[in-house]
Structure formats: structure tokens, C-alpha cells
Amino acid sequence: MHAAYFDMDGTLLKGDSNNFLTAYLLKQKVIDEKFLEPLQDFHLRYAKGELRIEDFVYYIIKPFIGMSKDERDRLIAGTLTEGGLIDNIRKGGIAEIKKQQQQGAVVMIVSSTIDCLIEPIAAALGVKYTAAAPLEYDEDGRVTGKLAGLVPYQGQKVTRIKALLDKLDLSNDHSCAYGDSINDYEMLTFASQGFLVRPSDKLLEKPECRAMPVLQWD
Known part of the structure; x- marks a missing residue:
């Protein structure tokens, strides 16, 4: 059994999940243009x-x-459906998740996006495990405005992955990672095999990344 780590924005998703969220919040008049x-x-x-x-x-x-x-x-459910987020998940990413699962992988979505948005997306994709920005919630489930832990971003993605591996009693051996931006660099090089999904020029400046396979998911 091996682990497979997937970034969300720009990798699995065409675009930025936060943009889908704010566009829907604007449509619902929760925020205004100034926000x-x-x-x-x-x-x-x-x-x-x-x-x-x-x-x-x-x-x-x-x-x-x-x-x-x-x-x-x-509002989160509306972002995924009426807001079009799920419709913009790359078909190649969906296929790769399924392939990894069929090969016995434990799939993880690792993203700095807030947990209350990432977890429903992961559920829609059939992915059980996530590492996302951990918000603090009160006893009634309301967002307090504070963080409850480490946001998985750049090197902190690896920190959160290691914690999840420990929790699941899994090894990083034979793992794979999928990312698109410089903020995925540490995750891509931590995994046994990194894959670049429509990579940014800044990511391709890294010599280790230039040797990785490039995937042009639709």
C-alpha cells in the first residue's frame, strides 16, 4: 500500500477554489465587490x-x-454545484485518483484551502483523507476566525503529510505526488515520484522538477 498526494488548485481543479467560493458568495450577496x-x-x-x-x-x-x-x-454546497466548482475538476485528475485507488493507494488531497471547502470536494471525488487549512470552530460549529493548526503550504504540506502518514501507520515509500505550482515543490520532492500537472514556469525553474513527468490534464 502506498500514498498518493494531490494538490487541489491548478492541479485537480481548473483555477482556484477560493475564486469559485468568493464568486458564489458575491452572487448570494454575502460579500460585495470591495471584498x-x-x-x-x-x-x-x-x-x-x-x-x-x-x-x-x-x-x-x-x-x-x-x-x-x-x-x-x-453556501459551500452551492459553490460546488451551482457555482460550478465540481464541473471544473479536471477529468484527467479524476481518472488518476481512480487509477491510484484501484492500485491500492491511500489518496490524500493536500491543499492550503480552508477545510470546510476542501472536505466536501474530496468527498465528491471519493477521497477520504485531506490535509487543509484547519479552522477553529465553536461548540455549535461556527467559524471563530482562528486557525486550529498548521496550514499545509509549501514545506508545511510535508509536515501535514507526515502527520497523516503517522496517524494512518503508512510509509512514504513508493508514494507519488501531483502539483502545479512552486508551492507544491516540497511535496513533489518529498514523494518517491512527483508529477507536474500543467506546471508553472517558476516550478520548472527547479532542476529536480524538470526531470519529473509532465501531465496535461484537461
């Missing part, structure tokens, strides 16, 4: 690998702070 203004700068810093991920997470969860769990779940 979107800082996001471009966040995304530019992310692409360069220069983002302080906690700053972004604290910003993106603001609309959910104090919101009931039922209302949050409704």
Missing part, C-alpha cells in the same frame, strides 16, 4: 511563492465568522 479587491494581490504573491498563507486564510474566512453551520454548509 474582492485585495484578492488579486494575494494571488500574485501566491504564484511567486511569497504569500504568508495565514494572512490569506484569515481574510478569506471573514464572511463565515459567526455564521451558523447550516448556512455555511449551504
Whole structure:
């Protein structure tokens, strides 16, 4: 049995899960256009690998702070369906997940996106295990505005993967990883075999990554 690690945004998903979320929240009048203004700068810093991920997470969860769990779940479900997120999962990624599962792999989705968004996406893809931005929830399931642990971003992806491997009593031997950006570099090189999915130019600057197979999933 081996492990297979999949990044979400730009790898399994065409685009950014947070963009799908904010577009749906805007449509539902939960946020306004002004809320979107800082996001471009966040995304530019992310692409360069220069983002302080906690700053972004604290910003993106603001609309959910104090919101009931039922209302949050409704908005997340709407993002996946009416908002079109699931329709934009790459077919090649879906096929690769199924192939890995058929080969006995324990599949994990590893993403810095908030856990209350990643977990329903993973469930829709038939994936049981995730490592995502861990939000703190109160006794009624409301987002408090705080983090409950380490956000899997850059080297912290490996830290979270190791914790999950320990929990599941699994080894990293014969593992594989799939990523697209410089923020996946540590995960890709930690795995026994890395695969680049429509890789960014910045990721391809890394000599180790230039030797990895490139996948052009649709």
C-alpha cells in the first residue's frame, strides 16, 4: 500500500477554489465587490511563492465568522454545484485518483484551502483523507476566525503529510505526488515520484522538477 498526494488548485481543479467560493458568495450577496479587491494581490504573491498563507486564510474566512453551520454548509454546497466548482475538476485528475485507488493507494488531497471547502470536494471525488487549512470552530460549529493548526503550504504540506502518514501507520515509500505550482515543490520532492500537472514556469525553474513527468490534464 502506498500514498498518493494531490494538490487541489491548478492541479485537480481548473483555477482556484477560493475564486469559485468568493464568486458564489458575491452572487448570494454575502460579500460585495470591495471584498474582492485585495484578492488579486494575494494571488500574485501566491504564484511567486511569497504569500504568508495565514494572512490569506484569515481574510478569506471573514464572511463565515459567526455564521451558523447550516448556512455555511449551504453556501459551500452551492459553490460546488451551482457555482460550478465540481464541473471544473479536471477529468484527467479524476481518472488518476481512480487509477491510484484501484492500485491500492491511500489518496490524500493536500491543499492550503480552508477545510470546510476542501472536505466536501474530496468527498465528491471519493477521497477520504485531506490535509487543509484547519479552522477553529465553536461548540455549535461556527467559524471563530482562528486557525486550529498548521496550514499545509509549501514545506508545511510535508509536515501535514507526515502527520497523516503517522496517524494512518503508512510509509512514504513508493508514494507519488501531483502539483502545479512552486508551492507544491516540497511535496513533489518529498514523494518517491512527483508529477507536474500543467506546471508553472517558476516550478520548472527547479532542476529536480524538470526531470519529473509532465501531465496535461484537461
